[in-house]
Amino acid sequence: MAINVVCLECGQGNRIPEAKLNAGPKCATCGTALFTDKPTEISLDILTKAARVDTMPLIVDYWAAWCGPCRMMAPEFAAAAKAMKGKARFAKLDTEAYPKASQRYDIRGIPLLIAFVGGREVKRQSGAIPAAKIIEWASGLVQAKGGVK
Numbered sequence: 001m002a003i004n005v006v007c008l009e010c011g012q013g014n015r016i017p018e019a020k021l022n023a024g025p026k027c028a029t030c031g032t033a034l035f036t037d038k039p040t041e042i043s044l045d046i047l048t049k050a051a052r053v054d055t056m057p058l059i060v061d062y063w064a065a066w067c068g069p070c071r072m073m074a075p076e077f078a079a080a081a082k083a084m085k086g087k088a089r090f091a092k093l094d095t096e097a098y099p100k101a102s103q104r105y106d107i108r109g110i111p112l113l114i115a116f117v118g119g120r121e122v123k124r125q126s127g128a129i130p131a132a133k134i135i136e137w138a139s140g141l142v143q144a145k146g147g148v149k
């Protein structure tokens with residue numbers, strides 16, 4: 001079995017055999033590591049593609065610099081990303097830089113976490129929560145089976 005993940009830097013789709021998951025796989029196009037222990041800041045275009053393609057759970061933190069609770073949660077989100085390296089990918093979308101995200105993802109307030117797996121939204125969580133809660137929330141997610149394009 002293999003997993004599909006979009007490079008969060010350049011948007012290239014990558015197919016990784018499960019046996020190579022722990023070998024530090026890199027994007028075939030730009031060479032960026034596909035799995036890191038930190039959340040990646042992404043654009044709306046890349047998010048749209050990754051949310052459609054990724055079979056590994058993708059956890060997105062919708063935030064903005066003016067949002068106090070968002071800033072408070074940032075280190076918690078980063079800690080969760082570190083703890084879950086290889087099990088889920090963590091990304092951040094700046095809702096101020098990408099105002100179209102509000103409508104596309106029906107965002108009523110931030111911070112907002114949405115988990116995508118295998119081309120669909122599977123879970124969302126509104127409001128700031130600590131790292132342990134983020135991990136608990138994300139741990140129930142399983143990788144989508146089979147080849148989602």
Ligand SMILES: [Zn+2]
Pocket residue numbers: 007008009010011012027028029030031032
């Ligand atoms: Zn890339």
